[in-house]
Amino acid sequence: MAALAASIYRGISYKGAEGQWAWILHRASGLGIVLFLYMHIVSIFVAAIGPGPYEWVHKTLYTSPPAKVLEVFLLFGVLYHAFNGMRIIIIDFFPALGRYQRTIVRIELVLVVLVLVPAAIITLRGMF
Amino acid sequence: MATSSSRPVQGKIRYGAPNHESKIWLFMRLSGLVMFVTVVFHLLYMHMAVGVENITFDNIDERWSGPAGVFWRLFDASLLFIGMAHGMNGVRFSINDYVHNRILNFLLTALVYGLGLFLIFLGSLAIILGAGGLGRLFTSLTG
Numbered sequence: 286m287a288a289l290a291a292s293i294y295r296g297i298s299y300k301g302a303e304g305q306w307a308w309i310l311h312r313a314s315g316l317g318i319v320l321f322l323y324m325h326i327v328s329i330f331v332a333a334i335g336p337g338p339y340e341w342v343h344k345t346l347y348t349s350p351p352a353k354v355l356e357v358f359l360l361f362g363v364l365y366h367a368f369n370g371m372r373i374i375i376i377d378f379f380p381a382l383g384r385y386q387r388t389i390v391r392i393e394l395v396l397v398v399l400v401l402v403p404a405a406i407i408t409l410r411g412m413f
Numbered sequence: 414m415a416t417s418s419s420r421p422v423q424g425k426i427r428y429g430a431p432n433h434e435s436k437i438w439l440f441m442r443l444s445g446l447v448m449f450v451t452v453v454f455h456l457l458y459m460h461m462a463v464g465v466e467n468i469t470f471d472n473i474d475e476r477w478s479g480p481a482g483v484f485w486r487l488f489d490a491s492l493l494f495i496g497m498a499h500g501m502n503g504v505r506f507s508i509n510d511y512v513h514n515r516i517l518n519f520l521l522t523a524l525v526y527g528l529g530l531f532l533i534f535l536g537s538l539a540i541i542l543g544a545g546g547l548g549r550l551f552t553s554l555t556g
Contacts, residue, residue, distance in 0.1 A: 288512070288513055315507075316507060319501075323532060326532045326533075330538065332470060333538060333545065333546050334547050336469075340470055367448070371449055373445075408460060
């Protein structure tokens with residue numbers, strides 16, 4: 286755990302700019318998605334038991350107002366992880382593009398926002 | 414001390430046979446490419462086209478037992494298997510980065526893989542038996 290604390294401290298003081306923050310967000314979103322998947326698989330497993338238990342679990346976990354806000358975080362996490370993963374693959378297979386990696390991170394963030402904003406509006410529409 | 418034969422030739426990198434970790438590196442890229450299509454489709458389809466409020470028991474049953482049931486079951490199985498394999502491996506990377514105590518590292522990795530395999534089992538059971546399938550199996554067994 287000391288390694289984790291030191292890693293967080295060095296991460297903040299390192300000033301690695303776009304590439305470093307892209308890496309931190311990739312890791313954080315990945316771990317967040319795994320935690321969501323644990324819940325998601327269990328809730329779909331309940332559908333194998335029967336309609337009553339499933340609809341109770343679904344209503345409780347996914348349709349309350351706090352759950353709708355967390356859903357936007359999920360949308361961001363999955364979209365960011367997907368687009369950033371594509372950036373990693375592209376730079377891995379075309380290393381010459383590494384020269385433009387800061388620009389590529391910025392283009393990627395624009396693409397994420399372009400998909401995320403309409404998706405978030407549709408998700409939160411019912412709340413207002 | 415590196416011998417001259419293991420040094421990179423000027424202007425060229427000498428590659429050995431792919432080892433275990435380099436195969437995992439390739440798996441993370443290939444599974445990522447596949448999921449860029451399948452997971453983004455699943456997310457946007459279920460959240461935008463269907464809507465989370467409309468995902469009821471009947472909605473799941475229609476997809477799994479309807480005319481395209483085989484497609485949806487295979488699609489959901491691919492999300493379950495590829496997603497969990499990619500995710501568990503990502504957690505293993507994080508554990509290796511931060512937990513340097515070998516015993517704690519082993520225990521945490523075993524916990525993550527054990528939990529992951531158990532959830533893959535639960536998810537597979539749901540996909541194979543279908544919506545309400547476990548309930549039907551239970552009532553038929555208990556009479």
